[in-house]
Amino acid sequence: MSDEKNEGVLARWGEGLKAKSSSLKAKVVELLRKTKKLAKDDPRRIVHSFKVGLAITLVSLFYYFEPLYDGLGASAMWAVLTVVVVFEFSVGATLGRGLNRVLATSLAASLGFGAHFLADLAGDKAQPVILSLSVFIFAAITTFIRFFPRIKARYDYGFLIFILTFCLVSVSGYRDDEILQVAYRRALTILLGTFIAILICLFICPVWAGDDLHSLVSNNIQLLANFLQGFGVQYSNESKEDELLEGCKSVLTSRQTEESLVNFARWEPRHGAFKFRHPWKQYRKIGSLTRQSAYRLESLNSYLVTETQTPLHIRDRLMKSCSKMSIESSNALEDIASDLRTMTQPTFPNPHIEKSKAAMKDLKAALKIGPGDGDIDLLEIVPIATVASLLIDTISCIEKIAESVGELGSLANFKCVEAGKSSGLELEQEHQKLPNSAIVNDHCHVVIVD
Amino acid sequence: MSDEKNEGVLARWGEGLKAKSSSLKAKVVELLRKTKKLAKDDPRRIVHSFKVGLAITLVSLFYYFEPLYDGLGASAMWAVLTVVVVFEFSVGATLGRGLNRVLATSLAASLGFGAHFLADLAGDKAQPVILSLSVFIFAAITTFIRFFPRIKARYDYGFLIFILTFCLVSVSGYRDDEILQVAYRRALTILLGTFIAILICLFICPVWAGDDLHSLVSNNIQLLANFLQGFGVQYSNESKEDELLEGCKSVLTSRQTEESLVNFARWEPRHGAFKFRHPWKQYRKIGSLTRQSAYRLESLNSYLVTETQTPLHIRDRLMKSCSKMSIESSNALEDIASDLRTMTQPTFPNPHIEKSKAAMKDLKAALKIGPGDGDIDLLEIVPIATVASLLIDTISCIEKIAESVGELGSLANFKCVEAGKSSGLELEQEHQKLPNSAIVNDHCHVVIVD
Numbered sequence: 001m002s003d004e005k006n007e008g009v010l011a012r013w014g015e016g017l018k019a020k021s022s023s024l025k026a027k028v029v030e031l032l033r034k035t036k037k038l039a040k041d042d043p044r045r046i047v048h049s050f051k052v053g054l055a056i057t058l059v060s061l062f063y064y065f066e067p068l069y070d071g072l073g074a075s076a077m078w079a080v081l082t083v084v085v086v087f088e089f090s091v092g093a094t095l096g097r098g099l100n101r102v103l104a105t106s107l108a109a110s111l112g113f114g115a116h117f118l119a120d121l122a123g124d125k126a127q128p129v130i131l132s133l134s135v136f137i138f139a140a141i142t143t144f145i146r147f148f149p150r151i152k153a154r155y156d157y158g159f160l161i162f163i164l165t166f167c168l169v170s171v172s173g174y175r176d177d178e179i180l181q182v183a184y185r186r187a188l189t190i191l192l193g194t195f196i197a198i199l200i201c202l203f204i205c206p207v208w209a210g211d212d213l214h215s216l217v218s219n220n221i222q223l224l225a226n227f228l229q230g231f232g233v234q235y236s237n238e239s240k241e242d243e244l245l246e247g248c249k250s251v252l253t254s255r256q257t258e259e260s261l262v263n264f265a266r267w268e269p270r271h272g273a274f275k276f277r278h279p280w281k282q283y284r285k286i287g288s289l290t291r292q293s294a295y296r297l298e299s300l301n302s303y304l305v306t307e308t309q310t311p312l313h314i315r316d317r318l319m320k321s322c323s324k325m326s327i328e329s330s331n332a333l334e335d336i337a338s339d340l341r342t343m344t345q346p347t348f349p350n351p352h353i354e355k356s357k358a359a360m361k362d363l364k365a366a367l368k369i370g371p372g373d374g375d376i377d378l379l380e381i382v383p384i385a386t387v388a389s390l391l392i393d394t395i396s397c398i399e400k401i402a403e404s405v406g407e408l409g410s411l412a413n414f415k416c417v418e419a420g421k422s423s424g425l426e427l428e429q430e431h432q433k434l435p436n437s438a439i440v441n442d443h444c445h446v447v448i449v450d
Numbered sequence: 451m452s453d454e455k456n457e458g459v460l461a462r463w464g465e466g467l468k469a470k471s472s473s474l475k476a477k478v479v480e481l482l483r484k485t486k487k488l489a490k491d492d493p494r495r496i497v498h499s500f501k502v503g504l505a506i507t508l509v510s511l512f513y514y515f516e517p518l519y520d521g522l523g524a525s526a527m528w529a530v531l532t533v534v535v536v537f538e539f540s541v542g543a544t545l546g547r548g549l550n551r552v553l554a555t556s557l558a559a560s561l562g563f564g565a566h567f568l569a570d571l572a573g574d575k576a577q578p579v580i581l582s583l584s585v586f587i588f589a590a591i592t593t594f595i596r597f598f599p600r601i602k603a604r605y606d607y608g609f610l611i612f613i614l615t616f617c618l619v620s621v622s623g624y625r626d627d628e629i630l631q632v633a634y635r636r637a638l639t640i641l642l643g644t645f646i647a648i649l650i651c652l653f654i655c656p657v658w659a660g661d662d663l664h665s666l667v668s669n670n671i672q673l674l675a676n677f678l679q680g681f682g683v684q685y686s687n688e689s690k691e692d693e694l695l696e697g698c699k700s701v702l703t704s705r706q707t708e709e710s711l712v713n714f715a716r717w718e719p720r721h722g723a724f725k726f727r728h729p730w731k732q733y734r735k736i737g738s739l740t741r742q743s744a745y746r747l748e749s750l751n752s753y754l755v756t757e758t759q760t761p762l763h764i765r766d767r768l769m770k771s772c773s774k775m776s777i778e779s780s781n782a783l784e785d786i787a788s789d790l791r792t793m794t795q796p797t798f799p800n801p802h803i804e805k806s807k808a809a810m811k812d813l814k815a816a817l818k819i820g821p822g823d824g825d826i827d828l829l830e831i832v833p834i835a836t837v838a839s840l841l842i843d844t845i846s847c848i849e850k851i852a853e854s855v856g857e858l859g860s861l862a863n864f865k866c867v868e869a870g871k872s873s874g875l876e877l878e879q880e881h882q883k884l885p886n887s888a889i890v891n892d893h894c895h896v897v898i899v900d
Contacts, residue, residue, distance in 0.1 A: 038597055045597050053590035056613070057582050060621045064578040077618055084589075084614045128514040132507050139534075140503035147488055147495050149891060163506070164534045168527055171510045252745075256706045256894075295702075299749045302843055367832065381831075382817065386839040389832045393752055441599060444706075 042438040044089075047205045052087050055200045059083045059193055075185040082193025087201060089442050091271075092209035092264030094201040098194040099267070100158030105190050108162045109183045111138075112169030116179060119170075131170055139163050153263055209264035210274050212439050214340075216261065217283050219436050220254060220290045221337040221401065223247035227297055228330035228394075232323045245301055250436050251294040257440045258287045264443070273343055279411040286340075286404045293397035300390045318384050321363035325391050328356035332398055336405050345409040345416045350402055356395055363388055492888040494539075497655045502537050505650045509533045509643055525635040532643025537651060539892055541721075542659035542714030544651040548644040549717070550608030555640050558612045559633045561588075562619030566629060569620075581620055589613050603713055659714035660724050662889050664790075666708060667733050669886050670740045671787040671851065673697035677747050678780035678844075682773045695751055700886050701744040707890045708737045714893070723793055729861040736790075736854045743847035750840045768834050771813035775841050778806035782848055786855050795859040795866045800852055806845055813838055 039046050062076040086101060088094045119130040142163045146156055169183050230244040265280045332352035339346040367388070408414070489496050512526040536551060538544045569580040592613045596606055619633050680694040715730045782802035789796040817838070858864070 034598070038594075045594060049590040049594040052593040052613075053586040056589045056617055057586045060582065060585055060617060063621050064582070074622070077622060080617050080621060081614060084610065084617065132510065132514070135510055136503040136507045139506045140499040143502040144488075144495060144499040147891070148484070152891075160534065163502075164531060167506055167510060167530050167534065171513050171530065172524070172527060252702075253705065255703065295745050295748050298745050299840065299843070382835045382839045385832045385835040389836040390749065393749070441597065441602075 042434055042442060044205065044207050045442070048089055048207065051200050051204050054204075055083050055087055055197055056080060058200075059196055075182075075189045078186055078189040079193035079196075082190050083197045086194055086197045090207045090209035090212065090261075090264050091201055092261075092266070092268040093443075094198055095267040095269075096154065096264060097157055098198050100155060101161050102191055102194050104158040104161040105165045105187055108165035109169050109187055112166045113179065113183055115166075115170040135167050135170060138166050153259075154266075206271070207442075208268060208271050208274075209261045209443065210268050210278065210280065211272065212434070212443065213258065213261035213265050213280065213283055214274075215434060216254060216258060216436060216439050217287050217290070218337045218340040219439075220251045220287065220294075221333055221340065223251055223436070224290065224293060224297060225330045225333035225337060228326045228333065231297075231300065232326035232330060245298075248294055248297050248301070250440075252291055252298065254436060254440060255287070255291065257444045258284065260443050275412070279408060282404065282408040282411060286401060286408065289397065289401045289404055293394050293401065296390050296394045296397065300387060300394075317366045318363065318388065321359050321366055322384070322387055322391060324359040325356050325363065325388075325395070328352050328359055329391070329395055329398055332356060332402070336398075336402050339414075340405050340408075343409075343412070343414045345414040346402060346406055348402075348406065353395065353399060353402065356398075360392055360395060363392075492884060492892060494655070494657050495892070498539055498657065501650050501654050504654075505533050505537055505647055506530060508650075509646055525632075525639045528636055528639040529643035529646075532640050533647045536644055536647045540657045540659035540662065540711075540714050541651055542711075542716070542718040543893075544648055545717040546604065546714060547607055548648050550605060551611050552641055552644050554608040554611040555615045555637055558615035559619050559637055562616045563629065563633055565616075565620040585617055585620060588616050603709075604716075656721070657892075658718060658721050658724075659711045659893065660718050660728065660730065661722065662884070662893065663708065663711035663715050663730065663733055664724075665884060666704060666711065666886060666889050667737050667740070668787045668790040669889075670701045670704060670737065670744075671783055671790065673701055673886070674740065674743060674747060675780045675783035675787060678776045678783065681747075681750065682776035682780060695748075698744055698747050698751070700890075702741055702748065704886060704890060705737065705741065707894045708734065710893050725862070729858060732854065732858040732861060736851060736858065739847065739851045739854055743844050743851065746840050746844045746847065750837060750844075765834060767816045768813065768838065771809050771816055772834070772837055772841060774809040775806050775813060775838075775845070778802050778809055779841070779845055779848055782806060782852070786848075786852050789864075790855050790858075793859075793862070793864045795864040796852060796856055798852075798856065803845065803849060803852065806848075810842055810845060813842075 059076075059079045062079060082101065086094060086097045088097060115131065115134045119127045119134075122130050142159050146152060146159050151159065165186070168186070169179070172179070172182060227244045227248045262280050262284055265278070268274075268276075270276045329352070332350050335350055335352060336346060338344075367385075509526075509529045512529060532551065536544060536547045538547055565581065565584045569577045569584075572580050592609050596602060596609050601609065615636070618636075619629070622629070622632060677694045677698045712730050712734055715728070718724075718726075720726045779802070782800050785800055785802060786796060788794075817835075
């Protein structure tokens with residue numbers, strides 16, 4: 001009896017264990033799948049991880065070798081800390097952080113030394129009071145300065161490090177008699193750490209924020225082109241695809257990444273086809289126009305989903321023009337995207353924009369309803385009229401996008417290719433590998449978890 | 451002659467100096483104006499600056515008083531560092547950073563100690579090799595883990611600190627014979643710094659990310675209500691206001707701040723009307739629906755700017771319904787915003803939504819065109835038809851917003867007020883002070899500089 005009971009308990013226990021181990025197994029498999037996807041979406045992530053490991057290991061060598069250690073002593077720790085904190089995914093972000101850190105440290109160390117010197121003059125009793133007061137005032141003012149939007153965008157980290165170093169130097173000066181040596185060693189190790197981080201980030205498979213910005217902005221235009229293409233075909237075929245809408249929505253959410261990338265790219269030196277003072281800010285303008293037409297297309301989408309009740313004879317007349325308009329607009333956007341990608345000066349006026357304008361005229365003519373059409377419930381025409389009107393709106397947006405890409409072209413001296421566009425093919429192949437979601441995930445601080 | 455020349459030079463020099471000083475003066479005045487505006491937009495910024503100054507000064511006292519210093523020694527520096535790095539604007543952000551830092555430090559310190567112990571066993575020659583290898587592997591793996599979106603959203607800082615501490619402990623263990631003491635002191639000082647930062651952040655005029663999220667989401671709904679109200683009036687009056695459009699556009703760009711605030715708010719304890727496990731994620735849903743109707747309204751706007759050429763007799767018929775629809779929708783949104791703000795369970799069905807649906811029916815009836823209307827150029831009706839159709843679309847969006855606020859209400863046990871809504875007035879007054887731009891600027895890492 002007892003044996004049976006025991007067996008029953010054992011069996012249940014075994015089953016429980018089995019269930020748990022199989023659910024654990026499922027979780028591990030899921031984790032591996034996600035890891036693989038993460039690495040596959042953007043292989044640069046693996047390279048980046050190895051680069052960080054290499055940089056930290058290199059810096060930690062200072063501890064192991066006597067001659068290196070003797071020069072720096074325990075301060076070598078600051079070099080390790082610097083590498084960990086400064087090493088970012090893109091060259092621009094790393095350079096920005098590194099420069100901020102080095103400049104802020106130097107400035108704060110000298111000011112902290114000055115505060116210490118002044119406090120020293122005031123005598124033993126007053127010293128802590130003066131030091132505390134200066135720490136309080138500097139910390140409060142610097143914290144407030146960090147709220148200025150322009151400073152927050154590019155120098156936030158520098159101001160943080162400024163408070164940090166000022167406090168460390170001025171406060172530890174109270175105890176440490178070798179304050180000059182402390183400040184000097186701290187500055188030197190931070191310089192060293194920053195140097196190693198920048199060196200490895202720059203020379204081993206560098207990730208350029210500028211490249212990613214360039215791809216992101218041209219990808220976004222391409223996504224709109226795809227959407228319009230699909231829309232034009234759908235309007236005659238009645239098939240719908242969620243993927244295209246997802247693409248269009250991802251354009252709407254890429255603003256903050258674009259902004260980060262512009263800020264990073266501005267730190268970057270000349271690389272590839274981009275010069276040092278490449279007009280990065282112009283990308284912001286193109287991006288915002290792209291989003292403006294994405295708003296239109298997003299609204300357009302609801303007229304695909306709602307059943308259209310337009311009377312057939314009017315519908316046929318209008319549909320052809322609408323379809324033509326969206327396909328020509330899509331071609332125009334595709335042209336713009338490929339010109340941007342290959343850094344070619346776009347041709348003015350774009351033939352596809354002209355064609356879609358012609359289709360617009362046809363549409364307008366088709367909208368004239370004679371007495372032969374009989375009674376009309378305007379309500380039935382509303383959906384297709386809305387589509388027409390949003391498409392007309394989109395064309396003027398596309399013209400603005402073409403203009404701003406043209407401006408970028410003249411600012412950045414894009415090459416002029418009159419006949420044939422094959423020369424930019426390498427650049428195109430090089431730039432079109434990454435999906436937008438990977439770029440957004442790589443560079444943005446705030447990640448949206450759906 | 452020479453005198454005259456000298457005088458001329460002096461005069462020019464004086465003029466140059468004057469011009470320079472006046473331009474400098476203008477710049478200083480401009481800076482003061484901006485500073486004042488920054489402080490006025492959100493006075494909590496000044497309070498925050500003083501709080502940071504106070505926290506750092508408090509921590510630096512450890513250096514000045516013998517008994518405190520004797521316990522911690524030079525490690526007291528880590529406490530200063532911790533306060534500077536952990537102290538964020540909102541309680542949620544500070545708690546998140548602090549917990550990340552403390553947990554990551556403890557875990558990494560014990561692992562680093564383990565690595566040191568293992569390397570010790572391997573003998574003098576192999577020790578640096580084993581240590582370097584473990585640093586490389588841990589750094590690379592941790593860096594890769596930081597790419598997982600879910601981890602990046604909430605634990606990014608923790609993983610950064612993990613690498614940092616692991617390297618520091620395992621590497622400095624090679625030199626330092628008192629490694630246990632080093633690890634212990636580091637952990638203790640970091641705990642101390644975090645404790646002081648959290649204490650001051652929590653008890654002196656705390657800024658709750660949850661409160662700001664709540665205001666941001668309800669403000670956004672209110673902005674749409676204002677826009678629709680203005681639209682309804684404009685459609686009869688032909689006056690236009692840029693401010694309303696700006697409000698609508700700011701809704702479109704608040705997504706990332708909303709996401710940050712959700713992540714911060716989830717760290718926060720019970721405060722005010724919010725419980726510990728307040729359903730913060732539901733705000734994400736309401737926010738995204740709000741943005742969805744903002745897209746519609748943004749498209750709507752272009753039909754105000756374009757000159758409407760609709761024939762008068764049809765226009766008059768339609769305009770009244772359109773105007774009514776947008777004003778009723780606006781009232782519905784205003785209701786929802788105020789219910790959310792005062793945390794009142796919204797009434798179902800919302801009477802204003804019902805009224806705007808009735809207006810929609812009128813509009814649909816008005817869209818029937820009989821033979822008496824004569825020849826019609828559909829093109830002339832397109833603008834107003836589009837407006838009608840976008841408005842109809844907006845109503846269904848508003849219904850969804852009302853639903854999701856209702857869901858939030860039942861998840862968070864909003865109070866039910868059947869008759870009169872005066873009871874929530876205090877909360878309303880408390881919550882409506884800040885403009886969205888201030889909230890976005892305070893909490894977002896990436897700031898857009900226009």
